[in-house]
Amino acid sequence: MRMSFTFRFIPFLAAVMVALIALSLGNWQSRRAEEKQRLASEQATQAALPPLDMQLVEEGKAPAHFRSVQMTGSFIAQWPIYLDNRPYQGKAGFYLLMPFKLKDSEKILLVMRGWLPRDARNRVELPITPTPEGVLQIEGKVRGTVGHVMQLGSEPALKSGVIRQNFEVAELSKASGLKLENFII
Numbered sequence: 001m002r003m004s005f006t007f008r009f010i011p012f013l014a015a016v017m018v019a020l021i022a023l024s025l026g027n028w029q030s031r032r033a034e035e036k037q038r039l040a041s042e043q044a045t046q047a048a049l050p051p052l053d054m055q056l057v058e059e060g061k062a063p064a065h066f067r068s069v070q071m072t073g074s075f076i077a078q079w080p081i082y083l084d085n086r087p088y089q090g091k092a093g094f095y096l097l098m099p100f101k102l103k104d105s106e107k108i109l110l111v112m113r114g115w116l117p118r119d120a121r122n123r124v125e126l127p128i129t130p131t132p133e134g135v136l137q138i139e140g141k142v143r144g145t146v147g148h149v150m151q152l153g154s155e156p157a158l159k160s161g162v163i164r165q166n167f168e169v170a171e172l173s174k175a176s177g178l179k180l181e182n183f184i185i
Helices: 007-047 169-176
Strands: 068-075 082-083 093-104 106-118 136-140 182-183
Touching: 068 106, 106 136, 169 182
Parallel strands: 106 182
Antiparallel strands: 068 093, 068 136, 082 093, 093 106
């Protein structure tokens, strides 16, 4: 049985396109792997350093991301912000962020106090979370942002106790009148 071959331009072009897309995706995966390795290396380097005393850091200067820091001061309980759609261990919930004023300083930092579960029956009911009073010493790690989640529709105005999907530190600084440093602990 004799076989014949006829060159067809459209299938050839389609095969070349598929090969180029596959090559491009492979390169993208390699770049992502390198980026993740760099990030893990940066985290390990910063974790090996002793905690930085935030009272000694110049105002407006952000420590390196993932750097351990310690600070003494008190929470400004009038400005809690709840970030919605932040699941943890398979449960829906919020991140609670709150301004923290450093002792004997004008510096105010935004601190992520932790994760709180969301009421499954009433999604806008906030869990009761007492704020520690007085002067506290806390430790944490520096982050540039808490990340963004997909958002459908517009956000409510930024005000005390609001539930939001996303926000920026500068936006909170403007809404609250507090001069916040532009990073998160």
